[in-house]
Amino acid sequence: MSEETYKIRIKYVKSGVLKYIGHLDLMRFFQKAFKRAGVDVAYSQGFSPHQLMSFAAPLALGVTSEGEYFDAQMNSLVSSEEYVRILNEQMVDGVYVKNVILLPEKAKKAMSIVAASDYIVSFKDDDDLNYQFVRDLNDIDNKESQKKSDYNKIIAVVPQLLKKDAIEVFRKTKKNEKVEDIKKGIYKLELREDKIYMFLATGSEYNLKPESVIEALCNEAGVPYNKFDYQIHRIETYYKNEKGQLASLLETGTKITDPMHN
Amino acid sequence: MSRLALSDEILMGIEKPARYIGNEFNMVRKNPDEVDIRFCMCFPDVYEIGMSHLGIQILYDTFNRREDVYCERVYSPWPDLDKVMRVKDIPLFSLETQSPVKDFDFLGITLQYEMCYTNILQVLELSQIPIYANERDMDAPIVIGGGPCSYNPEPIADFFDAFYIGEGETRYDEVFECYKRMKTSGCSREELLHELSKIPGIYVPSMYKCTYNDDGTLALFEPIHDDVPKTVTKEVVMDFNDVHYPEKPLVPFIQVTQDRVTLEIMRGCIRGCRFCQAGMIYRPTRQKDVKLIEDYALKMISSTGHEEISLSSLSSSDYGCLKEFTYFLIEEMGNQHVNISLPSLRIDAFSLDVMKKVQDIKKSSLTFAPEAGTQRLRDVINKGLTEEVILNGAMQAFYGGWNKVKFYFMLGLPTETMEDAEGIPALCERVAKAYYDIPKDQRNGKISITASSSFFVPKPFTPFQWAAMLDPETYIERAHHVKDTFRQQLNARSLRYTYHESYVSVLEGVFARGDRRLSKVIYDAYKSGCIFDAWTDFFDNDKWMEAFEKNGIVKEFYTTRERSEDELFPWDFIDIGVTKNFLLSEWKKAKQEIVTPNCREKCSGCGAAKFGGGVCFERQKKD
Ligand code: SF4
Numbered sequence: 001m002s003e004e005t006y007k008i009r010i011k012y013v014k015s016g017v018l019k020y021i022g023h024l025d026l027m028r029f030f031q032k033a034f035k036r037a038g039v040d041v042a043y044s045q046g047f048s049p050h051q052l053m054s055f056a057a058p059l060a061l062g063v064t065s066e067g068e069y070f071d072a073q074m075n076s077l078v079s080s081e082e083y084v085r086i087l088n089e090q091m092v093d094g095v096y097v098k099n100v101i102l103l104p105e106k107a108k109k110a111m112s113i114v115a116a117s118d119y120i121v122s123f124k125d126d127d128d129l130n131y132q133f134v135r136d137l138n139d140i141d142n143k144e145s146q147k148k149s150d151y152n153k154i155i156a157v158v159p160q161l162l163k164k165d166a167i168e169v170f171r172k173t174k175k176n177e178k179v180e181d182i183k184k185g186i187y188k189l190e191l192r193e194d195k196i197y198m199f200l201a202t203g204s205e206y207n208l209k210p211e212s213v214i215e216a217l218c219n220e221a222g223v224p225y226n227k228f229d230y231q232i233h234r235i236e237t238y239y240k241n242e243k244g245q246l247a248s249l250l251e252t253g254t255k256i257t258d259p260m261h262n
Numbered sequence: 263m264s265r266l267a268l269s270d271e272i273l274m275g276i277e278k279p280a281r282y283i284g285n286e287f288n289m290v291r292k293n294p295d296e297v298d299i300r301f302c303m304c305f306p307d308v309y310e311i312g313m314s315h316l317g318i319q320i321l322y323d324t325f326n327r328r329e330d331v332y333c334e335r336v337y338s339p340w341p342d343l344d345k346v347m348r349v350k351d352i353p354l355f356s357l358e359t360q361s362p363v364k365d366f367d368f369l370g371i372t373l374q375y376e377m378c379y380t381n382i383l384q385v386l387e388l389s390q391i392p393i394y395a396n397e398r399d400m401d402a403p404i405v406i407g408g409g410p411c412s413y414n415p416e417p418i419a420d421f422f423d424a425f426y427i428g429e430g431e432t433r434y435d436e437v438f439e440c441y442k443r444m445k446t447s448g449c450s451r452e453e454l455l456h457e458l459s460k461i462p463g464i465y466v467p468s469m470y471k472c473t474y475n476d477d478g479t480l481a482l483f484e485p486i487h488d489d490v491p492k493t494v495t496k497e498v499v500m501d502f503n504d505v506h507y508p509e510k511p512l513v514p515f516i517q518v519t520q521d522r523v524t525l526e527i528m529r530g531c532i533r534g535c536r537f538c539q540a541g542m543i544y545r546p547t548r549q550k551d552v553k554l555i556e557d558y559a560l561k562m563i564s565s566t567g568h569e570e571i572s573l574s575s576l577s578s579s580d581y582g583c584l585k586e587f588t589y590f591l592i593e594e595m596g597n598q599h600v601n602i603s604l605p606s607l608r609i610d611a612f613s614l615d616v617m618k619k620v621q622d623i624k625k626s627s628l629t630f631a632p633e634a635g636t637q638r639l640r641d642v643i644n645k646g647l648t649e650e651v652i653l654n655g656a657m658q659a660f661y662g663g664w665n666k667v668k669f670y671f672m673l674g675l676p677t678e679t680m681e682d683a684e685g686i687p688a689l690c691e692r693v694a695k696a697y698y699d700i701p702k703d704q705r706n707g708k709i710s711i712t713a714s715s716s717f718f719v720p721k722p723f724t725p726f727q728w729a730a731m732l733d734p735e736t737y738i739e740r741a742h743h744v745k746d747t748f749r750q751q752l753n754a755r756s757l758r759y760t761y762h763e764s765y766v767s768v769l770e771g772v773f774a775r776g777d778r779r780l781s782k783v784i785y786d787a788y789k790s791g792c793i794f795d796a797w798t799d800f801f802d803n804d805k806w807m808e809a810f811e812k813n814g815i816v817k818e819f820y821t822t823r824e825r826s827e828d829e830l831f832p833w834d835f836i837d838i839g840v841t842k843n844f845l846l847s848e849w850k851k852a853k854q855e856i857v858t859p860n861c862r863e864k865c866s867g868c869g870a871a872k873f874g875g876g877v878c879f880e881r882q883k884k885d
Contacts, residue, residue: 017266020279025515032287032513032567035598043599047622050569051599062274090567092287124270228271 005042005052005073007103008083009110009253015064018094023058026095030070033090039083042073056110056249057117057202057237060209065234066098067117069249071110077102080256101253114203116187116238116246119210121196123151124231150223157220158191169216182212187246189213202237267360268343268352276342280516281309284357287513288565290326290333294359298330298442302356302366302403305337305374306381307796312337313512314520316574317372317409321430323508331438334358334366338381339388341793341800347388354388363389367441369403371422373411376773377766377796379418383788386421393785395423395468400451404441404458412465413496413543414722414833417776417784419467423451424458426465427836428497429529431505433463459490463497466490470835472778478819480777480830495837500875502529502548507558510565522570522603523562527555527587531576532861532877534868536644536852537633537675539721540576542840545868546876547861552583556590563600571595572603579608580862588616606631609655614662627666627712628659634675635685641855642677644848649689656693657700665706667693669713673740673761674732676720677853683740686713687747687757694753713748714760715741717767721774722833723840725848730824731771734764765803766795771821777832780820783809841869 014026021029031051034041043049056069083100091097161167166181185208188199200208210232218225238246266273266283273279294300303322305312312318325333334356339347347354353362363369369391371382383393386405392398395405407415408426415425426433440461444454459466469490472483485492499505511523530547531540559571571591575581591602602620606629607613617626632647634640640647656667671686690711697709717737720726741761748759773780787809794800810817827846834842844867851858858866861877871878
């Protein structure tokens with residue numbers, strides 16, 4: 001890399017049909033968007049240079065989010081507002097940039113500091129995103145009402161779950177499947193109207209996927225776990241600040257107001 | 263917000279749901295209710311292949327420039343989704359508006375290779391459009407084919423309402439105007455097709471009848487109405503600098519085969535290799551103005567954000583301003599961190615310099631396509647590449663640090679002997695030897711030479727359209743022999759040889775020069791489960807053989823039979839400019855091992871000059 005570069009962190013929203021785009025493809029999407037927007041991103045050296053970009057906490061396919069982050073290195077800067085404006089000109093339905101902040105010189109990669117995320121889990125209605133041309137209405141109604149009643153059972157056990165001494169689920173690791181107590185990864189679990197709110201450990205120290213918590217709830221409620229029945233939505237991604245408190249990744253840097261003086 | 267045709271459960275349960283959701287950057291959005299014509303463009307293969315195709319991007323852009331047309335896309339659903347759609351009775355849908363293909367006015371299908379034929383039937387059936395054209399009523403879209411395989415559309419003629427013969431940029435306006443006029447007149451489907459058949463370049467199979475001789479050859483092929491043209495002349499863009507080119511191509515989310523900007527610099531080829539169909543059907547050669555393509559390169563990089571650019575043409579080394587353009591690209595793209603993917607170039611000082619600049623020598627290899635192992639056979643096929651040229655090019659490259667070479671050959675070429683086949687290992691051996699003759703300190707370790715042969719398939723509109731295809735047993739024998747001979751070479755350890763299987767080529771051979779009687783075979787093969795035949799994992803030769811048997815069709819009639827000079831071919835009704843007489847004289851010259859100079863050395867009067875432009879008139883312009 002040539003001289004000095006600036007590290008910026010981008011917060012974006014992933015929703016709608018974009019939930020079917022995996023995070024590697026989304027990274028390529030952003031790389032192309034950067035190029036189209038003409039931002040002065042830094043590249044690696046060599047015969048096939050690539051943009052220096054890394055994601056904070058990859059989302060599973062099918063999950064939506066309003067608190068996603070990635071880092072990029074820039075050769076020169078424009079203001080946060082300008083970034084948001086020019087990047088959003090290059091977005092498609094379902095993805096947009098919310099904030100851009102400048103990180104301190106020695107800032108660690110988002111990936112290495114992520115400590116938690118919170119989620120809203122809801123019952124997946126046949127929402128307005130997907131429609132089918134032909135459907136057997138009776139069949140669907142039966143299935144839907146069964147699912148709905150299962151969901152109500154799950155909701156009923158939400159307040160109890162954290163009171164248990166241990167919350168055990170099967171977890172697949174690279175090597176094998178084992179029973180694990182996931183309680184330490186659940187910081188908060190509560191009902192918000194008819195939706196389930198959860199605040200979970202994320203990142204390299206301990207990583208708990210919302211799917212595991214839903215599974216635990218299903219076990220507790222005695223209903224079968226079918227991962228397609230729930231829509232998971234990430235609200236925010238957090239790190240541990242100097243005081244040891246969990247804070248939004250947005251607090252890791254500062255707004256770029258006057259790029260000339262940065 | 264975009265809506266999707268498939269439920270969440272389906273999308274989450276299949277491979278790569280991104281294939282079916284559309285919403286790519288640069289996708290065209292219009293309100294389908296506000297246009298007169300809805301056109302669905304189909305590439306009958308999986309998304310990643312179809313999205314890489316330049317022709318579709320060109321037409322997508324051209325059609326959507328019209329306010330009264332909305333062109334959308336559809337690709338073949340992968341077998342995982344195919345199953346779900348059949349079980350749940352979900353009609354195939356377009357990517358843009360996610361609406362049923364059967365509701366469109368047109369379904370345009372591009373025909374790039376014969377092995378996609380069963381996929382066409384899949385698209386029709388999943389769309390719930392009757393597979394046979396004669397079973398469609400006014401509600402069904404007009405199913406229109408185009409692309410290289412439409413130069414002999416007969417094997418699939420029964421499935422199409424019409425074919426567009428030639429380059430798509432020229433006549434679609436007339437097709438659309440005709441359609442609009444007829445649609446409001448309340449005519450029947452047949453009347454509409456009849457009208458369409460009068461537009462130059464449009465072939466409507468149902469407006470022609472054919473009869474056969476006792477020996478199975480075609481006896482007669484003629485229109486059923488007096489006002490339907492006897493011959494269909496291919497469409498060709500003569501003002502090549504003034505034709506639409508997509509400045510804002512679609513940018514897919516998932517990695518597709520060609521994940522880059524593709525820039526067409528030239529259409530056609532001056533070389534006249536006798537096995538090559540593209541070299542004949544795209545005559546005359548036309549090039550784009552260098553300033554124009556420079557401008558396109560910049561625009562397309564900035565409208566897509568792609569990080570790679572490649573050039574498209576049949577023989578880029580023959581592009582008049584190649585040097586100027588390449589150095590422009592290196593300069594400009596380098597600044598923008600865009601990689602240049604080089605087309606295969608004639609190996610010389612220039613191309614080596616360029617390769618050194620844009621590729622990692624350690625990883626890249628030299629590519630030669632001599633196609634045949636001996637000079638004699640290269641003269642037969644009119645491939646100008648000589649051993650001397652290959653050795654000179656290779657030596658220059660070896661001194662420059664290269665040590666990997668790839669060779670492409672064909673086996674089963676007309677007049678080929680064992681000696682010609684043995685020429686393949688012999689040539690590779692001589693290149694290896696030349697390498698090891700270089701002093702050790704001036705070469706770069708060991709050499710690795712990879713040679714591969716494909717099974718030659720005679721194609722319509724080439725001088726070899728009369729030739730017999732080799733039978734598969736002899737082909738395999740020959741390939742084995744070549745492999746054995748490779749093992750006996752002194753430098754065998756540096757040489758690697760692979761050859762293609764024969765089955766698929768045999769089928770290609772049947773369909774390439776096939777006639778209307780084959781549609782039943784394709785239908786039956788499809789019904790017995792053949793699909794994605796171009797994919798080794800799915801190709802099922804036994805099913806195909808059953809389909810031939812069931813219909814009493816002998817493959818060898820189409821493949822291993824040498825045609826007599828006066829035989830009427832199923833594709834003879836198409837006029838590509840290049841005359842049958844010229845092709846015949848080329849066939850005779852091939853057998854006499856006489857080469858024909860390329861268009862720039864000397865015009866051979868092939869007939870393509872009648873289009874009034876391109877290489878045929880280059881000299882006149884200079885004088
Ligand atoms: S007419 Fe002559 S110059 Fe033109 S394409 Fe044919 S051979 Fe080439």
